[in-house]
Amino acid sequence: MASLERDLRELDALRNRGVITPEEYEVRRAALMAAPPAPPRPRGNVVLEVFKWGSVGCLVVIGVGFLVSVLLVIAIVAAISNSEDQTADSGADIRVTLSEGVSGEVSPEGQGRSRQRVTILEIADATETPNVFQAPRDGFRFWGARVRIENIGERQT
Secondary structure, three states: OOHHHHHHHHHHHHHHOOOOOHHHHHHHHHHHHHOOOOOOOOOOOOHHHHHHOOOOHHHHHHHHHHHHHHHHHHHHHHHOOOOOOOOOOOOOOOOOOOOOOEEEEEOOOOOOOOEEEEEEEEEEEEOOOOOOOOEEEEEEEEOOEEEEEEEEOOOOO
């Protein structure tokens, strides 16, 4: 009905401005009145029509967004888990005595086939640092160690 009213107002405006003759006005008005009503025009954004259901529409949009987010997280976790080394780690820290000649084997976390042997070659107590801006606090001192790191695993690190 709003469409018919709008068309009649436009027709009246054309007649008042003198764009159409009175005879043409009568013919067009009769045609508008006799024509079946026009189907409703599509509304704005079809995506926003979900909100015509009020809170249910909002919940649907939030639910779909949540589902997509969960699926994305699952896909990322699956991709990451497939990229890791499948060799199990020991799960324990490597502890050795702090003295010269002692060695221990370490493996970076998640890299079971990459292993290194770290050997303490020399320990120097009360060393001086070449950094002039850094000094130990009162009651403390610097100490240093010279170590050798050997690759003993199946992979390079």
